[in-house]
Amino acid sequence: MPGGRESRFLRTSGQHASIEPDAFTGGSYVLSIGGAEQSHVNLLRPEEIFYEYLRRIGHLVDLAAPVGTPVRALHLGAGALTLARYIQDTRPGSEQYAVELERELLDFVLRQLPLPEGTRLQTVTGDARESLARFETGLRFDVVILDIFSGPDAPAHLACSGFYREVRDRLSPTGMLIVNVGDEPGLTLVRSQVTAMREAMADVGALAEAGMFEGRHPGNIILAGTQTPWPEDWTAELTALGPHPAKVLAGLDLDPFAG
Secondary structure, X not given: OOOOOEEEEEOOOOXXXXXXXXXXXXXXXXXXXXXXXXXXXXXXXXXXXXXXXHHHHHHHHHHHOOOOOOXXXXXXXXXXXXXXHXXXXXXXXXXXXXXXXXXXXXXXXXXXOOOOXXXXXXXXXXXXXXXXXXXXXXXXXXXXXXXXXXXOOOOOOOOOHHHHHHHHOOEEEXXXXXXXXXXXXXXHHXXXXXXXXXXXXXEEEEEEEHHHHHXXXXXEEEEEXXXXXXXXXXXXXXHHHOOOOEEEEXXXXXXXXXX
Protein backbone atom coordinates (compact mmCIF):
# COMPACT_ATOMS: atom_id res chain seq x y z
CA MET A 1 0.00 0.00 0.00
CA PRO A 2 1.32 3.48 -0.78
CA GLY A 3 2.52 5.62 2.09
CA GLY A 4 2.12 8.87 0.14
CA ARG A 5 1.17 10.06 -3.30
CA GLU A 6 2.15 7.74 -6.16
CA SER A 7 1.70 8.50 -9.86
CA ARG A 8 1.92 6.80 -13.24
CA PHE A 9 1.78 8.09 -16.83
CA LEU A 10 -0.97 6.55 -18.98
CA ARG A 11 0.19 6.24 -22.57
CA THR A 12 -3.23 5.72 -24.19
CA SER A 13 -4.78 8.92 -22.83
CA GLY A 14 -1.57 10.86 -22.26
CA GLN A 15 -2.69 11.69 -18.73
CA HIS A 16 -1.19 11.00 -15.32
CA ALA A 17 -2.89 8.74 -12.77
CA SER A 18 -2.21 9.24 -9.08
CA ILE A 19 -3.10 7.38 -5.89
CA GLU A 20 -2.93 9.11 -2.53
CA PRO A 21 -4.26 8.38 0.95
CA ASP A 22 -7.66 9.75 1.95
CA ALA A 23 -6.78 12.15 4.75
CA PHE A 24 -10.15 11.62 6.45
CA THR A 25 -10.59 7.82 6.37
CA GLY A 26 -7.86 5.47 7.53
CA GLY A 27 -6.97 2.70 5.10
CA SER A 28 -8.63 4.54 2.20
CA TYR A 29 -7.12 5.84 -1.04
CA VAL A 30 -8.22 8.04 -3.91
CA LEU A 31 -7.40 7.39 -7.57
CA SER A 32 -7.25 10.52 -9.74
CA ILE A 33 -6.70 10.73 -13.49
CA GLY A 34 -5.72 13.98 -15.10
CA GLY A 35 -6.22 15.71 -11.76
CA ALA A 36 -9.87 14.59 -11.44
CA GLU A 37 -10.90 12.11 -8.75
CA GLN A 38 -12.06 8.85 -10.33
CA SER A 39 -12.29 6.20 -7.61
CA HIS A 40 -12.15 5.74 -3.85
CA VAL A 41 -11.07 2.50 -2.18
CA ASN A 42 -11.26 1.48 1.47
CA LEU A 43 -8.76 -1.36 1.76
CA LEU A 44 -9.72 -2.09 5.35
CA ARG A 45 -13.49 -2.14 4.75
CA PRO A 46 -14.12 -2.78 1.02
CA GLU A 47 -17.84 -3.20 1.69
CA GLU A 48 -18.00 0.53 2.50
CA ILE A 49 -18.29 2.47 -0.77
CA PHE A 50 -17.65 6.20 -0.56
CA TYR A 51 -18.93 7.51 -3.91
CA GLU A 52 -22.72 7.70 -4.04
CA TYR A 53 -23.14 6.41 -7.60
CA LEU A 54 -20.98 3.37 -6.85
CA ARG A 55 -23.04 2.66 -3.73
CA ARG A 56 -26.17 2.61 -5.89
CA ILE A 57 -24.49 0.13 -8.23
CA GLY A 58 -23.55 -1.95 -5.20
CA HIS A 59 -27.21 -2.06 -4.15
CA LEU A 60 -28.16 -3.34 -7.61
CA VAL A 61 -25.51 -6.05 -7.38
CA ASP A 62 -27.00 -7.00 -4.01
CA LEU A 63 -30.31 -7.67 -5.80
CA ALA A 64 -28.78 -9.61 -8.68
CA ALA A 65 -28.59 -12.88 -6.73
CA PRO A 66 -29.41 -14.22 -3.25
CA VAL A 67 -27.38 -12.62 -0.47
CA GLY A 68 -23.84 -13.99 -0.22
CA THR A 69 -24.14 -16.14 -3.34
CA PRO A 70 -21.08 -16.00 -5.60
CA VAL A 71 -21.66 -14.40 -8.99
CA ARG A 72 -19.76 -14.11 -12.24
CA ALA A 73 -19.22 -10.40 -12.83
CA LEU A 74 -17.75 -8.44 -15.72
CA HIS A 75 -16.46 -4.91 -15.15
CA LEU A 76 -16.12 -2.83 -18.32
CA GLY A 77 -13.97 0.03 -17.09
CA ALA A 78 -11.86 -0.95 -14.10
CA GLY A 79 -10.92 2.25 -12.26
CA ALA A 80 -9.55 1.29 -8.85
CA LEU A 81 -11.62 -1.92 -8.86
CA THR A 82 -13.84 -0.62 -6.06
CA LEU A 83 -16.81 -2.74 -7.10
CA ALA A 84 -14.69 -5.84 -7.68
CA ARG A 85 -13.50 -5.50 -4.08
CA TYR A 86 -17.10 -5.00 -2.90
CA ILE A 87 -18.30 -8.13 -4.70
CA GLN A 88 -15.44 -10.21 -3.28
CA ASP A 89 -16.25 -8.99 0.24
CA THR A 90 -20.02 -9.49 0.03
CA ARG A 91 -19.99 -12.54 -2.26
CA PRO A 92 -16.79 -14.53 -1.56
CA GLY A 93 -15.88 -16.98 -4.28
CA SER A 94 -17.24 -14.82 -7.09
CA GLU A 95 -15.53 -15.10 -10.47
CA GLN A 96 -14.73 -11.66 -11.87
CA TYR A 97 -13.31 -10.12 -15.02
CA ALA A 98 -12.18 -6.53 -15.54
CA VAL A 99 -11.63 -4.87 -18.91
CA GLU A 100 -9.63 -1.64 -19.02
CA LEU A 101 -8.33 0.29 -22.04
CA GLU A 102 -5.27 1.60 -20.14
CA ARG A 103 -2.81 -1.22 -19.41
CA GLU A 104 -0.72 1.07 -17.21
CA LEU A 105 -3.76 1.91 -15.08
CA LEU A 106 -4.51 -1.72 -14.27
CA ASP A 107 -0.88 -2.43 -13.41
CA PHE A 108 -0.65 0.72 -11.30
CA VAL A 109 -3.82 0.01 -9.31
CA LEU A 110 -3.04 -3.65 -8.69
CA ARG A 111 0.48 -2.83 -7.52
CA GLN A 112 -0.44 0.09 -5.26
CA LEU A 113 -3.81 -1.20 -4.00
CA PRO A 114 -3.64 -5.02 -3.88
CA LEU A 115 -6.89 -6.95 -4.09
CA PRO A 116 -8.17 -8.83 -1.01
CA GLU A 117 -6.77 -12.30 -0.55
CA GLY A 118 -8.84 -14.91 -2.35
CA THR A 119 -10.14 -12.55 -5.06
CA ARG A 120 -10.67 -14.38 -8.35
CA LEU A 121 -10.18 -11.62 -10.93
CA GLN A 122 -8.93 -11.86 -14.49
CA THR A 123 -7.86 -8.60 -16.11
CA VAL A 124 -8.09 -7.82 -19.81
CA THR A 125 -6.54 -4.82 -21.55
CA GLY A 126 -8.41 -3.45 -24.53
CA ASP A 127 -11.60 -1.88 -25.87
CA ALA A 128 -14.73 -2.99 -24.03
CA ARG A 129 -16.66 -4.14 -27.11
CA GLU A 130 -13.73 -5.90 -28.75
CA SER A 131 -12.80 -7.60 -25.47
CA LEU A 132 -16.36 -8.81 -24.92
CA ALA A 133 -16.28 -10.53 -28.30
CA ARG A 134 -13.05 -12.33 -27.42
CA PHE A 135 -14.42 -14.13 -24.36
CA GLU A 136 -15.11 -17.81 -24.92
CA THR A 137 -18.49 -18.46 -26.48
CA GLY A 138 -20.13 -20.24 -23.54
CA LEU A 139 -19.07 -17.73 -20.87
CA ARG A 140 -22.11 -16.05 -19.26
CA PHE A 141 -22.23 -13.31 -16.63
CA ASP A 142 -24.66 -12.66 -13.79
CA VAL A 143 -23.72 -8.99 -13.70
CA VAL A 144 -22.11 -6.73 -16.30
CA ILE A 145 -21.13 -3.25 -15.08
CA LEU A 146 -20.30 -0.61 -17.69
CA ASP A 147 -18.57 2.38 -16.09
CA ILE A 148 -16.99 4.24 -18.99
CA PHE A 149 -19.38 7.07 -19.97
CA SER A 150 -18.62 10.58 -18.73
CA GLY A 151 -20.60 13.21 -20.58
CA PRO A 152 -21.83 13.63 -24.14
CA ASP A 153 -18.57 12.34 -25.67
CA ALA A 154 -19.32 8.71 -24.77
CA PRO A 155 -17.84 6.25 -27.31
CA ALA A 156 -20.50 5.80 -30.00
CA HIS A 157 -19.70 2.10 -30.51
CA LEU A 158 -20.52 1.47 -26.83
CA ALA A 159 -23.43 3.89 -26.33
CA CYS A 160 -25.75 2.02 -28.67
CA SER A 161 -28.35 -0.74 -28.72
CA GLY A 162 -26.11 -2.97 -30.82
CA PHE A 163 -23.52 -3.18 -28.08
CA TYR A 164 -26.18 -3.68 -25.42
CA ARG A 165 -27.56 -6.62 -27.41
CA GLU A 166 -24.09 -8.13 -27.48
CA VAL A 167 -23.89 -7.74 -23.70
CA ARG A 168 -27.37 -9.24 -23.28
CA ASP A 169 -26.27 -12.29 -25.23
CA ARG A 170 -23.47 -12.74 -22.69
CA LEU A 171 -25.77 -12.61 -19.65
CA SER A 172 -27.08 -15.57 -17.72
CA PRO A 173 -30.89 -16.01 -17.91
CA THR A 174 -31.36 -13.77 -14.86
CA GLY A 175 -28.31 -11.60 -15.50
CA MET A 176 -28.34 -7.82 -15.15
CA LEU A 177 -26.66 -5.05 -17.14
CA ILE A 178 -25.72 -1.99 -15.07
CA VAL A 179 -24.59 1.21 -16.80
CA ASN A 180 -23.27 4.32 -15.09
CA VAL A 181 -24.14 7.35 -17.21
CA GLY A 182 -22.30 10.52 -16.30
CA ASP A 183 -24.13 13.36 -18.02
CA GLU A 184 -24.53 17.11 -18.35
CA PRO A 185 -27.65 19.26 -17.73
CA GLY A 186 -30.41 18.27 -20.13
CA LEU A 187 -29.49 14.58 -19.78
CA THR A 188 -29.06 14.03 -23.52
CA LEU A 189 -26.88 10.97 -23.02
CA VAL A 190 -29.17 9.50 -20.35
CA ARG A 191 -32.15 9.79 -22.69
CA SER A 192 -30.33 8.13 -25.57
CA GLN A 193 -29.11 5.30 -23.34
CA VAL A 194 -32.56 4.62 -21.87
CA THR A 195 -33.81 4.22 -25.43
CA ALA A 196 -30.86 2.06 -26.50
CA MET A 197 -31.11 -0.22 -23.47
CA ARG A 198 -34.87 -0.62 -23.88
CA GLU A 199 -34.23 -1.87 -27.41
CA ALA A 200 -31.89 -4.55 -26.08
CA MET A 201 -33.23 -5.53 -22.66
CA ALA A 202 -36.65 -6.68 -21.48
CA ASP A 203 -36.92 -3.78 -19.02
CA VAL A 204 -34.90 -0.87 -17.67
CA GLY A 205 -34.83 0.99 -14.36
CA ALA A 206 -32.99 4.19 -13.44
CA LEU A 207 -31.75 5.34 -10.05
CA ALA A 208 -29.98 8.48 -8.89
CA GLU A 209 -30.03 11.35 -6.48
CA ALA A 210 -33.58 12.67 -6.80
CA GLY A 211 -32.59 16.06 -8.21
CA MET A 212 -30.65 14.50 -11.09
CA PHE A 213 -33.86 13.62 -12.93
CA GLU A 214 -34.71 17.32 -13.20
CA GLY A 215 -31.79 17.70 -15.62
CA ARG A 216 -30.50 20.92 -14.08
CA HIS A 217 -27.00 19.88 -13.09
CA PRO A 218 -24.32 17.37 -14.10
CA GLY A 219 -24.02 14.06 -12.34
CA ASN A 220 -24.57 10.33 -12.54
CA ILE A 221 -27.68 8.28 -13.27
CA ILE A 222 -27.46 4.49 -13.01
CA LEU A 223 -29.40 2.44 -15.56
CA ALA A 224 -30.16 -1.23 -14.91
CA GLY A 225 -31.32 -3.53 -17.68
CA THR A 226 -33.13 -6.74 -16.76
CA GLN A 227 -34.23 -9.73 -18.83
CA THR A 228 -37.61 -9.94 -17.11
CA PRO A 229 -40.08 -7.19 -16.14
CA TRP A 230 -38.66 -4.79 -13.55
CA PRO A 231 -39.61 -6.15 -10.09
CA GLU A 232 -41.93 -3.64 -8.43
CA ASP A 233 -40.43 -4.26 -5.00
CA TRP A 234 -37.00 -3.21 -6.30
CA THR A 235 -38.21 0.36 -6.73
CA ALA A 236 -39.18 0.71 -3.07
CA GLU A 237 -36.13 -1.20 -1.83
CA LEU A 238 -33.59 0.79 -3.85
CA THR A 239 -35.26 4.06 -2.90
CA ALA A 240 -35.06 3.15 0.79
CA LEU A 241 -31.42 2.08 0.53
CA GLY A 242 -30.32 5.48 -0.79
CA PRO A 243 -27.98 7.32 -0.66
CA HIS A 244 -30.62 9.95 0.07
CA PRO A 245 -32.42 11.71 -1.40
CA ALA A 246 -32.91 8.81 -3.78
CA LYS A 247 -35.29 8.28 -6.67
CA VAL A 248 -35.96 5.20 -8.81
CA LEU A 249 -37.86 5.28 -12.10
CA ALA A 250 -39.08 2.31 -14.14
CA GLY A 251 -41.92 1.47 -16.52
CA LEU A 252 -44.19 4.39 -17.37
CA ASP A 253 -42.32 6.63 -14.94
CA LEU A 254 -39.19 6.28 -17.07
CA ASP A 255 -40.95 7.00 -20.37
CA PRO A 256 -40.19 10.77 -20.31
CA PHE A 257 -36.49 9.91 -20.41
CA ALA A 258 -36.72 7.70 -23.48
CA GLY A 259 -35.68 9.22 -26.80
